[in-house]
Amino acid sequence: MNKRIYLLITATFAIALICLSGLTSPTPVHATDDPLPSWNDGRVKQAITEFVSRVTTANSPDFLLREDRIATFDNDGTLWVEKPVIQGMFVLDRLKKMAAADPSLKQKQPYKAVLEEDVAYFKQAGEAAVMELLAATHANMTQEQFEQEVRTFFKTGVHPTLKVSYTRVTYKPMVELLEYLRANGFQTWICSGGGIDFMRVVSQQLYGIPPQQVIGSNGKAEFIQKDGKFAIWRLPEVGRINDKVGKPVGINLHIGKRPVFAAGNERSGGDIAMLTYSQGRPGASFQLLINHDDAQREFAYQEPDNASLNAAKVNGWNVVSIQKDWKTVFFQ
Secondary structure, three states, rough: HHHHHHHHHHHHHHHHHHOOOOOOEEEEEEEOOOOOOEEEOOHHHHHHHHHHHHHHHHOOOOOOHHOOOEEOOOOOOOOOOOOOOOOHHHHHHHHHHHHHHHHHHHOOOOHHHOOOOOOOHHHHOOOOHHHHHHHHOOOOOOOEEEEEHHHHHHHHHOOOOOEHHHHOOEEEHHHHHHHHHHHHOEEEEEEEEEEEEHHHHHHHHHHOOHHEEEEOOOOOEEEEOOOEEEEEEEEEEEOOOOOOOOHHHHHHHOOOOOOEEEEEEEEOOOOOHHHHHHHHOOOOEEEEEOOEEEEOOOOOOOOOOHHHHHHHHHHHHHEEEHHHOOOOEOOO
């Protein structure tokens, strides 16, 4: 594993701990039907509906065939909250259960560091500690066993700040946007730095996105015979990281064409490459960047270097102010 991959994996755990403290167009959904009722009427909402109208109207110079209406969405901070990172909380939840069954883990590193929220430990312990955590929480089990662990987490887990189930921390305006795009013949995909197998368990339930339309980071696996049956066995090794410049590569690998619509959020610069990739396609395209500026209803945070918002300004991307553009943030 190279240094870049190690740092990305380490950051996932660190963020979670820190935060604990067709050929023809379908019938368009017309603007008068208000397909985005949780959005305030404003420049961003108008830009979205105007773009969809342009690319789905048959006599428009920007008309796109249905097979070209590809929309990709980041997940953490774009479709659901990322404070804390939900997959990081899954790791913590798994380790707490393991420690309850085996109390000796509370005094054994790296488990002790996670349970005590000791972020500094991982900066010193290095790759071996991270890999041990991945093995304990994501690997050395069958694919079916891992998926069951994820389902249990979403069935029982509660967001530490919002005090609701993790299945209720999706953004209502973004779910409406997904539905609006699909009603107009778009394919909607998730393209996230999060674990592909983690997101696939709930993508259909939360977003109406089937698991085969989820792109994410992944670990290695092999097909083996275990207990007399053949199964996918999850290995404690990183496959590929689907973040930053890895997102266009993942899109090309899974879809084979540039998205005409791409949505991400500001926090780590993780979506700049995906939005740039979308904008580089010939013809019409649309880029959406969510700015987390609503401390009252969600969370307020910015990038230290302001890279994503600066890129949006330079490239003319549409920036969503959660405070100003969304009537409501979450489902009631």
